[in-house]
Amino acid sequence: RHVAIVMDGNGRWATARGLPRTDGHRRGVEALVDVVHGALEIGLEHLTLYAFSTENWKRPADELQTLMYEIPQVVHRLVTEKVDVRVRWAGTPSRLPADVVERLLDAERETRDHTGLTLTMCVNYGGRAEITAAAAKLAQEAVAGRVDPGSLSEHAFARCLHVPELPDVDLLVRTGGDQRTSNFLPWQATYAELLFLDTPWPAVDRRTLWDAMEQYARRTRRYGSVARIPAQASPLSGRGAPTT
Numbered sequence: 749r750h751v752a753i754v755m756d757g758n759g760r761w762a763t764a765r766g767l768p769r770t771d772g773h774r775r776g777v778e779a780l781v782d783v784v785h786g787a788l789e790i791g792l793e794h795l796t797l798y799a800f801s802t803e804n805w806k807r808p809a810d811e812l813q814t815l816m817y818e819i820p821q822v823v824h825r826l827v828t829e830k831v832d833v834r835v836r837w838a839g840t841p842s843r844l845p846a847d848v849v850e851r852l853l854d855a856e857r858e859t860r861d862h863t864g865l866t867l868t869m870c871v872n873y874g875g876r877a878e879i880t881a882a883a884a885k886l887a888q889e890a891v892a893g894r895v896d897p898g899s900l901s902e903h904a905f906a907r908c909l910h911v912p913e914l915p916d917v918d919l920l921v922r923t924g925g926d927q928r929t930s931n932f933l934p935w936q937a938t939y940a941e942l943l944f945l946d947t948p949w950p951a952v953d954r955r956t957l958w959d960a961m962e963q964y965a966r967r968t969r970r971y972g973s974v975a976r977i978p979a980q981a982s983p984l985s986g987r988g989a990p991t992t
C-alpha cells in the first residue's frame with residue numbers, strides 16, 4: 749500500500765561524472781517523474797518521497813537555489829500532466845520561500861479529488877519536528893480541556909501529524925548506498941520493511957520501484973507475532989500419543 753523513499757545520491761552521482769552536484773538534482777527530477785508513473789502503473793496507493801529535509805538548509809547556496817526551483821517545478825509538472833495523482837505536502841513552511849509554499853498548497857488543492865496514487869512530498873520535513881508539533885497541538889487541546897491526556901490513543905496522536913491520513917509505511921527504500929533513515933517518518937515507519945539500494949537516485953527508474961516491491965513481497969512481516977508455517981505434521985505429534 750505505502751512505499752516511502754529517501755531519494756539519496758544525487759550529489760555523488762553528479763560528482764562521479766565530473767558534473768556539479770546541482771546537475772544531480774536536475775537528473776533526480778526525471779527519476780522522480782518516472783517512479784511516480786511506475787507507481788501509478790502498478791497500482792500503488794501511497795508513494796511518499798523525501799525531497800528536502802529540515803537539515804538540508806546546511807547545503808551551499810547554489811544547491812539550495814536549485815532544489816527550491818526544481819521541487820515546486822516538478823510538483824507543478826505532475827499537476828499539469830493530468831495524471832491521477834493526489835499531491836500532499838508534509839513539512840513546515842518556516843524558512844521555505846513563499847512561492848514554494850504556494851505551489852505546494854496549490855498542488856494539494858488542485859488534485860484533491862484525484863483518487864489514484866497519493867503522492868506525499870516531504871519538503872522541509874523533519875520527523876522529530878513533526879512529532880513535536882503534534883505533541884504541542886495536543887498539549888494545547890488538553891489545556892483547553894478538549895483532550896483528556898489520561899486517555900490519549902495512538903490514533904488520536906496520529907491525527908495531529910502533518911498528513912493525518914497517511915497510513916503506516918510498508919516499505920521504506922533508501923537509494924544512494926547509505927543505511928540510515930535521516931529523520932524520515934519516524935512515526936509512520938516504525939514497522940516498515942527497510943530496503944537499502946546502492947543505486948544513486950538519478951539512476952533510478954520505475955523498474956527500481958517494481959523490483960523493490962517484488963523484494964518486499966518475499967518478506968514475512970510478523971508484527972511481534974510468530975511466523976505462520978505451512979500446515980505440516982508436527983515433529984511432536986504421534987510420539988507416544990495414542991493413534992486413533
Ligand code: IPE
Pocket residue numbers: 755756757758759760761799800801804815924
Ligand atoms: C539527495 O541527494 C537529495 C537531497 C538531499 C535534497 P544528495 O544531494 O544528498 O546526494 P549525495 O548524498 O550528496 O550524493
Ligand code: IPE
Pocket residue numbers: 754755756757798799800801803804926928930
Ligand atoms: C536525506 O538525505 C534527505 C533527503 C533525501 C531529502 P541526506 O543526504 O540529506 O541525508 P544525510 O545527511 O546524508 O543523512
Ligand code: MG
Pocket residue numbers: 756757758924
Ligand atoms: Mg545525501
